[in-house]
Amino acid sequence: MKVAKGLHYTKEHEWVKVDGDTVFVGISDFAQHHLGDIVYVELPEVGDEFEKEEAFAAVESVKAASDIYLPVGGKIVEINEELMDDPALLNIDAFENWLVKIEMADKAELEELMTSEDYEKFLAEEE
């Protein structure tokens, strides 16, 4: 299972990538693999605000429908509209295809997340 370096991870298999003042949020390769063929992605609207660990999106595959939780609180500044038309992009590359870009409310929340090394260890224990 691929784990991209330099990102922050959650136990729910979401990732966060810092990009200046904003962050990208997506689901990990592990998540897409276990969901199977993804057929629909429901994204929030630009301007919506969420608390950390609040459900902000949903991903539906041929075998499950899962809520996606926001690893860090903040305001949605951009959504990946390509995913609405082609949800299978998440199966092709879950790290390249982010879900939303957000403006963080509190940058300190990043420190509560796992590093890529921690996440690899976490996955090894999960298996």
Next chain:
Amino acid sequence: MHPYLPATPEDIKEMLESIGLESLDQLFDDIPKDVYFNRELDMPKAKSELEVTTYLKGLANKNCSLSNLTSFLGAGAYDHYIPSIVDHIISRSEFYTSYTPYQPEISQGTLQYIFEFQTLIANLTGMDAANASLYDGGTAIVEAALMASAYSKKDEIIISKSVKPDARRILHTYAHAQNLKVIEVDIKDGATDIEALKGLVTDDTAAVIVQSPNFFGIIEDLKALGEVAHKGKKTTFVASVDPISLGILKKPGDLGVDVVVGEGQAMGMTLSFGGPYLGFMAVNKAYIRKIPGRIVGQTEDLDGKRSFVLTLTAREQHIRREKATSNICSNQGLNALAATVYMVTLGKEGLREVAEQSAKKAHYAFEQMTKSGKYKPLFNKPFFKEFAVTSDVDSAKLNDELRKVDILGGYDLGKSYPQFEGGVLYAVTEKRTKEEIDKLTSVMEGI
């Protein structure tokens, strides 16, 4: 053996013995003696089967049915002709006894007719998709309101006072429990007051709900109302329609309606003292992931054969219950089948003819009724198969007179609209003849 109770005294004795009791009374030992009902029940002695049948027949004969009455009563439920094939098909035990498919893919026959029902409703309304039916026209309006609220994440619903009063009451009941705020928009000359609506639609509006033909039979200007509704941010424009009217009126899908709902009783269902009826809902593409209830889809099985499945089930309660738009699960299967058989039996031409004849006969009745000036039109707007007139004649007395000649008179508008006291709503379907209409108007003139 007792004629109605299958357990004999021997059976009862045997059952008591096997659980170690002496008498039936011991079964109730846990109930405190002071709350016992300490007298004989005030019930007549048991009757024979023949006596019971005679008694019940006597009660049933007190009911009035359309088998011996000529109806000009509508107000949401209509006496349209039901081709005999409808009853023949829905009475087949394969259809008659089957419940909503819980193991859907083995019920291919049920899924196929539901798929065909959805297709027919979507085509009739000019929308992208339809669900597998709802309880009735009133709850269909509620489901549309709930869906609009989930879609826009807002809780303000605007509904026209020209929508059927019962349906508005149902909406108020649900809204109370769902924390929706319902605002009723006034009417002007029997139709939704568009200027008043303009003043009410804001970015907080989740839905604008209208009915066309409306409760008074008047054809609303859906296009103009939709334009006002869409001034709100993510506001859903909902129209409740009479499916029969779509035989001659423009499809709501071509008039900017986002969600079309309605009462399906007119399509092959008897009046049955008020139910069970059939609700339907059709939506444009943006709402497919939010539409409540079942949706059947067509696909191919492993051998490439045409087959049917329940689809988009993630909307529903059994996967993410707390996120479902609605927890409605049962569909009115048998009534949806009746509507399906009705629609395919009539076809486009047949439905147009039913609609045209109803409209023409209603207009003939309107002209006859208003000719002498004793009864005046209550409104001055185009109508379909139903219209309102007003007069000094006491409407209850008029209906009593009509009943003496086996005519079921119109709906007294004063019951739900105090401002229209003296107004009566008449419905005329394709079943009514010139003789029947003339008889109605002559009694009305003579009173």
